Amino acid sequence: MRYVPYGPELEGVPNIIVDGRGNDATVLVLSHWPRNRTPPELKADSSTEIVLNYLRSPQREAYRDGAEAVSNNHYDVDGLISLWAMLNPEAVRQEAEADLLVAIGECGDFDRWSGEQATKVTCALYGLESLPSSPIRQGLAGIRDYLERTAFLYREALPLVPQLLDDIGRFEEYWRDEYRKVEAGRGLFARGEATVQEVPELDLAIFQLPHEVHDMALYEQTACSRVALVIEGHRYQARYRYESWVEIQSRRPPPRIDLRPFADLLQSFEGNPGDWAADDVQRTLPRLRLRGPEGSTSPSSITPGLFLRLLAQYLRDQASNQELLWSPHTADIEYISELASD
Structure with a gap:
């Protein structure tokens, strides 16, 4: 060929x-x-x-x-x-x-x-x-x-x-x-300086991190397709992994839930500068974070416990809301054909 x-x-x-x-x-x-x-x-x-x-x-x-x-x-x-x-x-x-x-x-x-x-x-x-x-x-x-x-x-x-x-x-x-x-991130987990806790019913992994860690080190720790990062200094992210954008065969992750309404909810609690923003759930690697200068993740006034409780509740409440769900098995073909440069 x-x-x-x-x-x-x-x-x-x-x-x-x-x-x-x-x-x-x-x-x-x-x-x-x-x-x-x-x-x-x-x-x-x-x-x-x-x-x-x-x-x-x-x-x-x-x-x-x-x-x-x-x-x-x-x-x-x-x-x-x-x-x-x-x-x-x-x-x-x-x-x-x-x-x-x-x-x-x-x-x-x-x-x-x-x-x-x-x-x-x-x-x-x-x-x-x-x-x-x-x-x-x-x-x-x-x-x-x-x-x-x-x-x-x-x-x-x-x-x-x-x-x-x-x-x-x-x-x-x-x-x-x-x-x-990558090795530095793996070392954090080996020494217990970074941890992960899974919530299986939500396919959610919650990471507690001293600072941002390389994705290859993070994702070695869990198979969950939904990820929450709690980074020291009240910085938070919620992510969908690539495994929930493609049609993997080893398991079937739950549909993605659009996090843009959740960003609006967080904004109503936020007392610090910045705007809570979530990427289009149809993108390959969408994230939610309090957006700072040049797209960085800014510190939030929201406590870690409240952020995680609100996230878990949102994922539970919207699990059957068809208007917010996206799956690679039912995706809009016309939209996907435009994503070559994603």
Whole structure:
């Protein structure tokens, strides 16, 4: 197969789409996105694992239906590893290699520690895209169009995947700082300086933190799809994890509940400067917080106990309010098709 960038070059070309949404010429979708058209027998939590299921399937050629092109409408770690596996099926035949690819895909998409090597690879890919010293970052500087940026990232990153898998130490300058933040967060939990308490009936995990902690360290601690952060200094966040935006198969998280009415409720209690704000529940990673300068989380006058009681009560009271619920299994397809750049 060959990689063809998503956009005009892919129009009219029979293709397989990994991790995103197809176009009119797509013959097979291998994605965990909302309302995807992935064959049920191939579905899995990550798009990387879906691709591996496809590559192992005795019906592989029938699914492919002659398509030679493979693409994705956005760039991220799970998408990159999915695409690379499609282009290099012989490299993923061994169980150990396949397991590592799945771990990288899950680490990237679900922001959770997935073992040292997978986490370092994920951090390296973040660094290659974002650090000023990276040639990839430098090459992105003059590209404004989203699909052009996506194509550039794939063309630059795909050849690096074998090196990342075989010698992650070679990329230390790109993963070192991010990985240290992950390890620092894990250390807080190991020493009991950060804690988590689960409320299973609400699928809610409540974190008590001395300061903000890297997501990969947080989400290693719990499978709950709803997260409340109580950060020292009366700073609070409520979040929905990515697992409740895609169609994961290992379990089915409850629908998301729009938190914008809850933000209005909190505002009525708030005595400090700032505005309580909640992101659109249909976004990939929506958050609620008392918004300060440049989107930071500001200290609140609300006590931790009151914040948590109000949040739990809101989640209970609105659990059946269809006007506020959102699920990847019933999402508006037209809306989802516009989220490639989220």
